[in-house]
Amino acid sequence: MKNEQKQKPPVEDSPAETSKMKKNEKFVWPWVGIVANIPTEVEKSGRRVGKSGSALRDELIQKGFNPTRVQPIWNFKGHSGFALVEFSRDFEGFENAMKFESSYLSDRHGKKDWENGSHLRDDKPYGWVAREDDYNRSGIVSKEVRKKRDLKSLSQIQEEDERKMNQLVENMAQTIEMKKISKQELEHKVNETSRVLKSLELHSAQLNQIYKEEAEKMQMNLQEQYKQILLGHEKSLSALERKRVELEERARQIDINEAEMEKSRREREMNQKAMWEQNEANKEAMNLAEKHQASSSLVGLFKEKEKLHKKIMEMEAKLNETQELELEIENLKRNTNVKKYMVGSDGDAEYMEKMALAKTQMELEARETALHEKMMALSQKERVTNDEYQDARKEMILFWNGNEDLVCEEKIRVKRMGQLNPEPFLTALKRKLRGSKAKADERAMEVCSMWEAQIGDVQWHPFKVDDSDGKAKNVVDKKDLKLIKLRNEYGEEVYNEVVRAKQELLEYNASGSYVTLELWNFEENRKATMEEVTDVMLKIRKDLVAKKNKRKRR
Template identity: 40%
Template sequence: MGSSVDHSSGDDTDMSDSELDEYKDLSYEALKSGKHKVKLSDEIFACPFCSKRKKGDYFYKELLQHASGVGASTSSKRSVVEKANHLALAKFLEKDLSAFADPSEAVTEVDPLADHEPDEMFVWPWIGIVVNIATQFKDGRYVGESGSKLRDEYTMRGFNPTRVRPLWNYQGHSGTALVEFTKDWFGFNNAMSFEKAYEADQHGKRHWLENNSNLYGKRDWLASNPNKSGLYAWVARVDDYKSESIIGEHLRKIGDVRTISDIMEEEARKTNKLVNNLTNVIEVKDMHLKEMASKFKETEGSLDSLMAEKDKQYQIYNEELKKIQLTARDHLQKIFNDHLKLKAQLENHKNALELRGIELEQRDAKNETERKKLLEELKENATKNCEVSAASEEQKKVDEDLMRLAEEQQKQKEDLYKRIGQLKNDLEAKQTLELEIRSLTGQLNVMKHMGDEGDPEVLEKANSLNRLLIEKIGELDDMERLNQALIVKERKSNEEVQDARKELVNGFKDYPNSAEIGIKRLGELDTKPFYEDMKRKYKTEAEAEERASEVCSLWNEYLKDPEWHPFKRIKLDGKDVETINESDEKIQELKKTFGADVYNAVSTALLEINEHNPSGRYITSDLWNYAEGRRATLKEGVKYLVKKWKLHDQKKN
């Protein structure tokens, strides 16, 4: 480009629009010819018209915003040549380098800082100045519009001020006001838009000060001018701050003079401090999570070892019980066999005696001696027959005793089976030695019955079991003391696990629920079935929603009522469980009035409250395994959280 485009003297401020367009075209042709280097790479660009001390590298969107902002600047510090060069750069970017623009990012706004020097001094917080506000002299004082009315007007115009503060002096309303904006860059953007709007309407600061430059410096100056109409406004800068007018006096009370670069550096320091604090918090949370995972692994290992030991002791107990049952059965069978053998012998002996009596009766005694002998033999035979009858009666009694013994053995066997079932249900709550003592007690009960027959071997085994039982009871006392210590430790571990679970639940509240693990409000009533039922009964959707809301509120109150207990206990897989009592009046009314879907929603909420919070009867939040429809374990929650953390870490890297 020619030298006429490169100069930036103060004389070009009076350049006409046609000359501006001419410089713009010359600069654009120079850019097209490649005289100025704009594109550094496919993503990085540079402004060839800014000095080296300014930012040198831009993305496409950033450079386009910079060029458009400087080209459209109304600041007197920007030369016309500088504006023409930047307008040409914007045109070159849009027409010749548009292929490098990201189609997903449209340029929607101009950088508010583009047409301002970093060292330009403003009053901070950002404050606008409004003058020439109409006033009236009333009751010895000047009165004017309120600040809230001006604030509402500026809000409707999109300037979004936080407050409009009219300025008063000893004469009343001074005809001036201060417009306060937010302290952030959005506030700065609104303030600049506010100033440019008045500048475009020829009601900016320079228009107000034309032929009135001497007004600043008069302390009692009332900011109104009969030769000018309408409001004039601009953004407060260092000259306004230092003025001796009522405006400067109030600016010094509520603000300070800062450069843009100072404010940007302070914002950067605050941002860096916030990032560092957040980084430290994340590191502490990560360390805490690792400690929780370590404690969880230790607890899980202890529980696995305890369950393995219990399974082993249960297996030993079953084997010993099976041996006792086999021994009792063999002994009972032996008793039956012995009695059957004795009964057969007595029958044979009785039959032989009867045959002998018949022979004696049929024998014809030849003489008195033989007859006497025969009578004696008959008497003897009769005596023996009586003895045999008595033995037979005794045998019957023995048989009856044997049957009674068999029945008692069967009853004891049934009781033993019942006891086995009870021991199975209570196995997880009892210690190993208690099981052994119960086993030995059962063996002694069997041995007592066996000992009635005087079997020395049985008596010896009973005595041995009795001694072993006494030893085990002594060991049980020792184990009870150990058990109390373990219970205390287990309670402490359980409290730690519950605390860890609460922390995990609080951590999950920051994440949305997934299809795997999330937070579920247990006992919360599902309102969808109520709404669907009401849609079928009412014509309009509004009526259905209103009626469904009323019914849901009523049943929520029922759910919270501790006096209402619609449950019953049933046997399920050998265990006592509580389920819904369908004979309850409210439950029957619910099923009859609303149907199965609504009944299922209410019964689900009832069962969840009864299982997780039966005493309080209120909704609780807990970890939930949505994939399997059950309460999630602490292990599942930690694994899922660690998995999410690893994915987050991978994305970050």
């Protein structure tokens, strides 16, 4: 309703004023009033001076005309006695301008009175709203009026405003449709991401279950292998014990054989000695026989006996060599069997166990690597989706901030996070100074600006970490000297406002320390969601379309 009132042409206070204003009468736009016959003085230098623009503006504000600016007109002699009074561009500014003109008309100090020469009889100022004749005439006043201004009738301004409003409605409708499509796409992406996340969670749970089962199975296999190894060791110990007994028995047999071989060797030596003695005796007998001319048959018998004895000696030597060779072969076989058994019973089992463990470890590492790659891909996709969401929110904030007149009465509006509200400062300074309102307002703005700069200082951190309840959080440092001085000098409300602004700045832009824009739900005092923002935009679009259709029916 407030916006509609601003867009309607003003209704004048009396029929007389209405009759004076023609339908197509052209005014200087943006609206500007002219004040003439402003009192001036001549300085020692010969230059005229008069009231400043700010002083004239304050006087007109106190009268309720609400000008935005007052510009004194100067010429080569100094202050010309004229000033231009600027009003806001909307119809509310036009109403203030007409009130300004009516005030001077009721006091007989309007434009006609000025032109009739009434100003020659008094020193009071005259005022009126600039129109076509003021725009087109010559002189320094008209020259200043024409700067950056134009002539327009009320109907032209209303038509232009309607055209702009229609264009704005069309643009908003297109933007809303685009944002709606973007929202649907984002929702689809979020749903798809959620589905993928759930699928990955399920897959991760399955992998964890498989890993658990494989680990249990591997543990059971290791235990079984350990039992088999123990059993194999026991069997190996038993076999070794049997081998040891056999080897000891063989060694004993070998020792016995060696003793028998030694005994046989001694007997052979004794036999050889006896045979040598016998041979010597035979030789002696043969000599005796030859000497006594014994018979030839006895000599032949002794010769055959000597040949037989040599053959026996050769056969016994070969037998000794054969027995020594067999003994050496048996020792070599015994050493070879012992080494072979030791390698087979210990090395092979340990090697097989290590190979099985290495294979299982490689399989687990491969599965873990695959899961990590999937999680990384999902995180990347989630980051891209979040960036798109943040870009859409920034565009929405820019659109919202550029159309504040349409959303000023909605619960969702743009909030400047970290910006101070000057109201507590105005209240505190009015209470403290108890003087002129203008001085209190000026001082309040200075103090507010000073504290805005202080809040933006990244070196100032009036908070400390409190973990008394088990959770670390930032709380106000009650020993901070600047906050203590602020509370003592300006009160609790100003203190709370500064703390609030600093906390918002740290939360929303801790690194930059400057005010940021955020869509805010003022009804619930929290950050607005994209769904809430879209609903409000659709509502505004519906209202604008309804107003447009209503104007067409008229």
